[in-house]
Amino acid sequence: MDKKIIRNDRVGEKYYCINHPSGLTVLVWEMDNYSTTHALFGTKYGSINTKFKTDEDADYVSVPEGIAHYLEHKLFENEDCDVFSLYAKTGASANAYTSFDKTCYLFSCTDNYEESLRILLDFVQEPYFTKETVEKEQGIIGQEIRMYEDDPNWRVFFNMLMGVYHNHPVRIDIAGTVESIAKIDADLLYRCYNTFYNLNNMYLSIAGNVDVDKVIEICDEMLKSCKNHNLETVFEDEPETVFEKETVQNLEVATPLFNIGFKAKSEKGKAGLKADIETNIVLALLADDSSPLYKKMFDKGIINSNFGTEVFSGDGFFCSIFGGESRNPHEVLSEIIAEIERVKVEGFDEERFEIIKKSYYGSQIRGFNNVESVATLMINSYMSDVIPFDTVEIIAEITLEDIHKRLFSQFNTDNYTISIINPIK
Amino acid sequence: MSITFNKESLYNGIDFFSIVDKRFKTNLISIWLIDRLSEENASSNALSMSFISKSSKKYPDMTLLNKKLSSLYGANLSGTTSKVGDNQFMMLGVSCISDKYALNSEKLTLESTDILMDCLLEPNVENGGFSEKLFAPIKQELLDDIDAIINDKRNYALMKTSKIAMKGEPSAIRSCGEREYAEKVNAVSAYEKYIELLKTSEIKVFFVGSESPDEVKNKIKERFSVIDRNFKDKSSSEFSPAKPEPVYETEILDVVQSKMVMSFKCNDRNSHAVRLMTAIFGATPFSKLFVNVREKMSLCYYCAARYDEIKGILNVDSGVEQENIEKARKEILNQLESMKRGEFTDEEMNNSLLSLVNSAKSINDSAASLASWYLKQDVIGTNYSPEEEIEHLKAVTREDIIKAASSLTLDTVYVLTKKGDE
Numbered sequence: 001m002d003k004k005i006i007r008n009d010r011v012g013e014k015y016y017c018i019n020h021p022s023g024l025t026v027l028v029w030e031m032d033n034y035s036t037t038h039a040l041f042g043t044k045y046g047s048i049n050t051k052f053k054t055d056e057d058a059d060y061v062s063v064p065e066g067i068a069h070y071l072e073h074k075l076f077e078n079e080d081c082d083v084f085s086l087y088a089k090t091g092a093s094a095n096a097y098t099s100f101d102k103t104c105y106l107f108s109c110t111d112n113y114e115e116s117l118r119i120l121l122d123f124v125q126e127p128y129f130t131k132e133t134v135e136k137e138q139g140i141i142g143q144e145i146r147m148y149e150d151d152p153n154w155r156v157f158f159n160m161l162m163g164v165y166h167n168h169p170v171r172i173d174i175a176g177t178v179e180s181i182a183k184i185d186a187d188l189l190y191r192c193y194n195t196f197y198n199l200n201n202m203y204l205s206i207a208g209n210v211d212v213d214k215v216i217e218i219c220d221e222m223l224k225s226c227k228n229h230n231l232e233t234v235f236e237d238e239p240e241t242v243f244e245k246e247t248v249q250n251l252e253v254a255t256p257l258f259n260i261g262f263k264a265k266s267e268k269g270k271a272g273l274k275a276d277i278e279t280n281i282v283l284a285l286l287a288d289d290s291s292p293l294y295k296k297m298f299d300k301g302i303i304n305s306n307f308g309t310e311v312f313s314g315d316g317f318f319c320s321i322f323g324g325e326s327r328n329p330h331e332v333l334s335e336i337i338a339e340i341e342r343v344k345v346e347g348f349d350e351e352r353f354e355i356i357k358k359s360y361y362g363s364q365i366r367g368f369n370n371v372e373s374v375a376t377l378m379i380n381s382y383m384s385d386v387i388p389f390d391t392v393e394i395i396a397e398i399t400l401e402d403i404h405k406r407l408f409s410q411f412n413t414d415n416y417t418i419s420i421i422n423p424i425k
Numbered sequence: 426m427s428i429t430f431n432k433e434s435l436y437n438g439i440d441f442f443s444i445v446d447k448r449f450k451t452n453l454i455s456i457w458l459i460d461r462l463s464e465e466n467a468s469s470n471a472l473s474m475s476f477i478s479k480s481s482k483k484y485p486d487m488t489l490l491n492k493k494l495s496s497l498y499g500a501n502l503s504g505t506t507s508k509v510g511d512n513q514f515m516m517l518g519v520s521c522i523s524d525k526y527a528l529n530s531e532k533l534t535l536e537s538t539d540i541l542m543d544c545l546l547e548p549n550v551e552n553g554g555f556s557e558k559l560f561a562p563i564k565q566e567l568l569d570d571i572d573a574i575i576n577d578k579r580n581y582a583l584m585k586t587s588k589i590a591m592k593g594e595p596s597a598i599r600s601c602g603e604r605e606y607a608e609k610v611n612a613v614s615a616y617e618k619y620i621e622l623l624k625t626s627e628i629k630v631f632f633v634g635s636e637s638p639d640e641v642k643n644k645i646k647e648r649f650s651v652i653d654r655n656f657k658d659k660s661s662s663e664f665s666p667a668k669p670e671p672v673y674e675t676e677i678l679d680v681v682q683s684k685m686v687m688s689f690k691c692n693d694r695n696s697h698a699v700r701l702m703t704a705i706f707g708a709t710p711f712s713k714l715f716v717n718v719r720e721k722m723s724l725c726y727y728c729a730a731r732y733d734e735i736k737g738i739l740n741v742d743s744g745v746e747q748e749n750i751e752k753a754r755k756e757i758l759n760q761l762e763s764m765k766r767g768e769f770t771d772e773e774m775n776n777s778l779l780s781l782v783n784s785a786k787s788i789n790d791s792a793a794s795l796a797s798w799y800l801k802q803d804v805i806g807t808n809y810s811p812e813e814e815i816e817h818l819k820a821v822t823r824e825d826i827i828k829a830a831s832s833l834t835l836d837t838v839y840v841l842t843k844k845g846d847e
Contacts, residue, residue, distance in 0.1 A: 254569065257576075362499035365522050
C-alpha cells in the first residue's frame with residue numbers, strides 16, 4: 001500500500017496520505033493530546049453535478065436537480081434501522097451535509113473512534129431504499145425546501161446566484177425544487193449512487209486522537225474495492241456576462257438585505273486556490289473593517305457590522321460577493337464600484353497589504369488548533385486537487401503585484417448582480 | 426492532556442480564571458461585566474459594549490483599531506452581550522496566536538492585553554460622553570439588530586415564547602433590550618451608565634492559553650487599579666415559576682412554514698437528571714421527539730428539546746406545516762407523558778448518557794468552550810471540570826429521570842403561522 005507522509009516545515013505539521021487498494025484516498029492527521037476525533041467520508045458529488053458520464057454510459061446523462069442531497073438523506077436509513085441509532089451506541093455525534101460540489105458524512109467523538117469509523121464506512125457503502133421510503137422522503141425534503149423560503153439570508157444569496165448565472169446549476173437550491181424532487185425515484189437514486197459513490201471518487205479524512213495504522217486496518221476490513229469507471233462531469237456553456245443585473249424580493253425582514261456578486265472566470269487546482277486566496281486579499285483590502293471604504297459607508301450609516309465579503313468559487317463558477325443590511329443598497333453598490341475603479345488607477349496601500357497577508361497567515365495557524373477544521377481542510381483540499389499546506393505556501397509567496405493583477409481579472413465593474421430583499425410593508 | 430484550571434480573586438468583585446494547556450496555539454483573554462437585566466439599562470449596556478469593542482482613546486476609530494489588531498497576526502477583538510438567566514453578560518475579549526509563533530519574537534499576548542484594557546478602561550470619550558460620531562451609527566445598528574430578529578423565524582419564535590413564559594421576570598428582557606428604551610439612550614447617558622458598571626458590577630476575567638497567565642494577570646490587575654471600585658452584589662438567578670394555567674398564543678405573519686414552541690417549567694433541582702431526561706426526550710437524533718414526531722410521523726421538519734438549567738425552563742421548538750400544528754402539539758405531549766410513565770429503555774438511557782459524555786469531553790479541545798464551561802460553572806455556583814460533570818451524569822438513575830419528567834408543567838404554547846385558508 002502506498003502510505004506517504006506529507007510534511008510542512010513552515011508550520012511544523014504533518015499528515016498521512018494513503019492510496020488504498022480499494023480506490024479510496026485516505027487522509028490521516030494525528031494530533032497528540034487531543035481528546036476528540038473528527039472523521040469525514042465524502043464524495044465529489046454535489047448539487048451542481050447533474051450532467052455526467054462514465055465508462056458504462058454511451059453519452060452524457062442529465063438528471064433532475066436535488067439528487068445529491070436526496071441521497072444524503074436516504075443513506076442515513078439502513079434496511080433495518082436508522083444510522084443515528086447505530087452511532088447512539090458509540091456516543092459519537094454524527095451528521096452529513098451536501099454542498100454545491102460535495103457530499104460528506106461525518107462523526108465526531110471522544111471514545112471508541114474505531115467502532116464509529118466502521119459504522120461510517122459501512123452505511124455509506126450500503127444504500128437501501130424502496131419505492132415507499134423514497135416517496136416518504138419527498139415530504140420531508142419538501143418541508144426543508146419550504147423552510148428555506150422563509151430564510152431571507154438564504155434567499156438573498158440564491159436570488160443573486162440566479163441573477164449571476166444563466167445555465168450553471170449553482171443557480172439552483174442545493175435541495176432542488178419542489179418540482180425537481182417530484183421526479184426523483186429509487187432507480188434514479190441508485191443510478192447516481194453507483195456513479196458518484198465509487199471509491200475512486202471519494203475521500204476519507206480523519207484527524208485528532210487517532211492512529212494511522214489502526215485506520216488503515218479498519219479500511220482494509222470495511223472497504224469494498226471499486227473499479228475506476230472514469231467519471232466525467234460537465235456543465236452547460238455559461239456566458240461570461242451575468243444573466244440579470246438586479247433582482248428584488250419582498251419578505252418578512254426589518255431592514256433590506258443585499259448581496260452584490262461580481263462574476264469572473266473560474267480556475268481549477270492550485271491556480272484556483274491561488275485565485276481564491278488573492279481575491280480574498282483583494283476583498284479585504286477593498287472592504288474589510290479597517291478599509292477606507294468600510295469606514296466611509298459605516299459613517300454614512302449605509303452599512304452596519306453585518307457587512308462582509310466572500311469568495312464563492314468551485315467547478316465552473318467564481319463570484320466575489322459583498323453582502324449585508326442597508327437602507328440604501330444601491331448607494332452601497334455605487335460606493336463599491338467607485339472604490340474598485342479608484343484602486344484600479346491609484347493602486348492598493350502597501351502597508352495594509354502586508355498587514356492583511358500576515359493576518360491571513362495567522363488565521364491559517366489558528367486552523368491547525370482545531371480537530372474539526374484540520375479534518376475539513378484535508379478533505380476540501382484533496383477534493384479541489386490541492387494539499388492542505390498549499391494555502392500557507394501560496395500566502396507566503398504573494399506579492400502586491402499579484403494582487404493588482406487579480407483586481408483587474410476578477411472585478412469587472414459592469415459584470416455584477418445586485419440582489420435585494422425588501423421588507424413586506 | 427493536562428489542563429490546569431485556577432480561580433483567584435484579583436480584588437473587590439473581580440475574579441481571575443485561568444485555563445492553561447500546552448496544546449493551544451492561541452491565547453484568549455475575555456473580560457465579563459455582569460449586570461441585572463432591566464429594560465432601562467439593557468440597550469445602554471449593549472451599546473457601550475459595541476462602542477468599546479470598536480474604538481479606544483488610543484485607537485479612536487475602527488480603521489485604526491483594526492489595523493493595529495491585524496498587525497498582531499490578526500488578533501481578534503470582539504464585544505458581545507448575552508443573557509444568562511436574569512442577568513446580562515457583557516464580554517470584551519481578544520484572541521491572538523501564541524508568542525512562540527510570532528515571526529520576529531513580538532510579545533503578542535501582552536500587547537493584545539493592553540489593547541483590550543485600553544478599550545475597556547479608556548474609551549473614546551468627548552464632552553462627557555462617548556464620541557458622538559462613532560456612537561450614532563452604532564446606535565442605529567443596535568436598533569437594526571433589535572428589529573432584525575424577525576429575519577430568523579426560529580429564533581423569533583423562541584424569543585416571543587420566552588417573553589410570555591417569563592413575563593415579569595428580568596429574563597424576559599432581550600439581551601439587546603427593547604426598541605422604545607434603546608431609542609432614548611444617548612452618548613452621554615450610555616457613558617455614565619458604563620462608568621457605573623465598571624465600578625459596581627461583578628467582573629470575571631478569563632485567560633485560556635498555552636503560556637503562564639501570570640504576566641497577563643499582573644497586567645490586568647495593574648490596569649484595573651485605576652478604577653475606584655464600589656462592588657455591590659453578586660449576580661444570581663431564580664427558577665421561573667409555572668403559571669396556574671398554560672397560556673396559548675398565536676401570531677400571524679407572512680411565512681411559508683409555521684413554528685411552534687412549547688415551554689415547560691421544571692421544579693427539579695437535580696440538573697443532571699433533567700439534562701439526561703431532556704436528551705432522551707428530545708435533544709439527540711435518536712430521541713423520542715426526533716424518532717417519533719419527526720421521522721415516524723413526519724409532523725415536523727425539526728422538533729427538539731432544550732433545557733435552560735439556570736431558569737429551569739425546557740423548550741420544545743418545532744418547524745411544522747400549518748395543518749399539522751394540532752397533531753404535533755398532541756404528540757409532543759404524548760411523548761412527554763410516556764417519559765413520565767418511565768417508558769424508555771435502558772439502551773435509550775445509556776445512549777443518551779454517551780452522547781452527553783461525548784459533548785462534555787469535547788469541551789477540553791477548544792479554548793472558547795473551556796472558557797464558557799467554567800463561566801457557566803461559576804454562574805451556577807459549582808466548579809466541576811468536564812470530567813467531574815460526567816461522573817454526576819453517570820450517577821443519574823431511572824427514577825431520577827422519571828422524577829425530572831414528572832416535574833415539568835406546560836406553561837406556554839406559542840405558534841407563528843400564516844393566515845389560514847378558510
